[in-house]
Amino acid sequence: MPSTKEIILSQLAEPYCTLLSRISFSGLEEIRFRVGRPVSLYYYNRILFLAESGTTQTQKDAKHASKNELEALTACLCNYSVYAYLNEMKDGFITIRGGHRVGLAGKCVEKNGQISGISSISGINIRIAREYKNCAVSLIPHLHLANSVYNTLLLSPPQCGKTTYLRDITRLLSADFKITVVDERSEIAGSFDGIPQFDIGPQTDVLDRFPKTDGMLLALRSLSPQILVTDELGDDRDADAAYKLYGAGCRLIATMHGDNLNELSKTKKSLLSLFDIAILMGRRDGRPAVSSITRLR
Secondary structure, three states, rough: OOOOOOOOOOOOOOOOHHOOOOOOOOEEEEEEEEEEEEEEEEEOOOOEEEOEEEEEEEHHHOOOOOOHHHHHHHHHOOOOOHHHHHHHHHHOOOEOOOOOOEEEEEEEEEEEOEEEEEEEEEEEEEEOOOOOOOOOOHHHHHEEEEOOOOOEEEEEEEOOHHHHHHHHHHHHHHHOOEEEEEEEEOOOOOOEOOOOOOOOOOOOOEEEEOOOHHHHHHHHHHHOEEEEEOOOOOOOHHHHHHHHHOOOOOEEEEEEEOOOHHHHHHHHHHHHOOOOEEEEEEEEEEEEEEEEEEEEE
């Protein structure tokens, strides 16, 4: 099976395929290209810059990205059919083979008052997705409730492993339960061309790029899940859809951004009331880790 590095390099245009082949991908989280500025490599504990010989700590010795290079890179990442990716690009990102997410910065294109795309690309962020299989094994006993599971919330600031753990929880529980993943941003299953790039278990269906609220209700009508999994709950519409799941006997496992439960109890009270258990996430030695598990009711 190709490595993460091999999969990403195979989708890049020159000169970056060659230049990035000279660097270590161990601990690498993001590769950022910005027009006229150094190509930045974000590792979990440091930032380096891309250079002809590999990496450098100084900007003056770094490779600076040009507008033409970003145009070529965008075309390559879109399989030389940018038009086919316009619907994804209007959300500010695309998902490439391997489940890696590519964020885009540039000029907003509007149509009938709605964002219809991004043009004049000035920035590209390749966010490297990784599976850590069995990272959530120790959590599974806390989730089980007789022949079902608790409604479970994973909580943390950005980039602390919520989605990584959510993915592994899905995989592990799928051995015993029918699960539907509503993957609004293609991050949980990492679907590319409709096919999940990550192992999400034998009994898991994926609604890729569906808006959360619509996806939750569609899953309830057509896929009869015992557990619904989704990422980044945010507003009262999400809460309303979740209550309909409960009425049908479906359990919910989801994530939210937040630093602590006290703050959420003030700002997201209706959403927090949906859950039985809250798992606070953090980082340890550069990897996602569980900080605490709290019974909410």
